[in-house]
Amino acid sequence: MSKAEFVYMTVIAAPPEQVWQGLTTAEFTAQYWHSTRVRSEFTPGATIEFLNPDDSTGVAGEVLTADRPRELSYTWRFLRNPEAADDPASRVTFKLEAIGVGTRLTVVHDRLAEGSATATMVGFGWPHVIAGLKTLLETGRAVDFTAPDEADCPGQQHAAGA
Amino acid sequence: MDAVFKALADPTRRALLDRLLERQGQTLTELVDGLGMRRQSVAKHLAVLEAAGLVSCQWQGREKLHYLNPVPIAEISRRWLDRFSGRRAKAILNLRDALEENEHE
Numbered sequence: 001m002s003k004a005e006f007v008y009m010t011v012i013a014a015p016p017e018q019v020w021q022g023l024t025t026a027e028f029t030a031q032y033w034h035s036t037r038v039r040s041e042f043t044p045g046a047t048i049e050f051l052n053p054d055d056s057t058g059v060a061g062e063v064l065t066a067d068r069p070r071e072l073s074y075t076w077r078f079l080r081n082p083e084a085a086d087d088p089a090s091r092v093t094f095k096l097e098a099i100g101v102g103t104r105l106t107v108v109h110d111r112l113a114e115g116s117a118t119a120t121m122v123g124f125g126w127p128h129v130i131a132g133l134k135t136l137l138e139t140g141r142a143v144d145f146t147a148p149d150e151a152d153c154p155g156q157q158h159a160a161g162a
Numbered sequence: 163m164d165a166v167f168k169a170l171a172d173p174t175r176r177a178l179l180d181r182l183l184e185r186q187g188q189t190l191t192e193l194v195d196g197l198g199m200r201r202q203s204v205a206k207h208l209a210v211l212e213a214a215g216l217v218s219c220q221w222q223g224r225e226k227l228h229y230l231n232p233v234p235i236a237e238i239s240r241r242w243l244d245r246f247s248g249r250r251a252k253a254i255l256n257l258r259d260a261l262e263e264n265e266h267e
Contacts, residue, residue: 005186007229009218010237106218131236 005110006123010130012103014137016096019103020069022133032132042066048074071095084117166234169214175207182230189225
């Protein structure tokens with residue numbers, strides 16, 4: 001069975017509460033998440049938006065689960081990218097488990113339409129975002145990677161053609 | 163980080179990652195198919211990849227599904243790339259300070 005979904009995992013040397021703040025606070029997301037600011041009340045049914053520096057909406061969705069600091073999930077529509085803006089909403093789930101050295105963070109992005117632009121883009125975006133969150137929380141250093149963006153990402157073109 | 167480099171230093175394991183990039187969420191049986199290798203050796207290679215954090219897993223009923231997890235590779239690239247961007251940021255700040263000082267003079 002083919003799966004249009006992604007499962008990412010990392011261990012962050014910070015307690016789950018800090019990882020939760022990293023995921024839900026605009027001051028944090030602006031530093032590692034393609035310069036976008038998250039905005040939501042983080043209650044089930046609330047809207048969630050990731051705002052670009054020019055205040056346009058990059059990603060929009062609805063909060064499905066907000067069990068602080070264990071599980072967060074929301075739907076995902078990639079408005080920033082014209083090719084992906086009309087894709088049906090997919091779903092992102094963050095699971096935070098306290099382990100000895102800090103937090104095991106699992107990120108699952110599913111309900112993706114196979115071969116959709118959203119599937120291709122999130123596949124290459126998440127590793128950088130997650131590694132950026134880890135670096136930020138572990139070193140307190142902002143790491144705004146140049147986003148592996150639509151036009152100038154050879155990796156994405158390669159994958160789209162694969 | 164040693165574990166990541168060791169895991170990547172093997173053509174079979176890189177081939178397994180390639181196959182997961184093509185199609186996420188495969189079972190061991192699916193991965194064995196077409197590799198021309200014994201199930202046990204594929205399982206062993208997968209275990210090395212898992213231990214290095216390059217493969218993540220999800221259970222679906224009794225089936226273990228495997229996914230490519232490139233986060234450790236992104237972390238490695240960050241380790242060296244970041245230093246350059248940090249230096250560049252510092253250079254920009256220094257330049258700005260120098261220009262501002264000139265203005266005051």
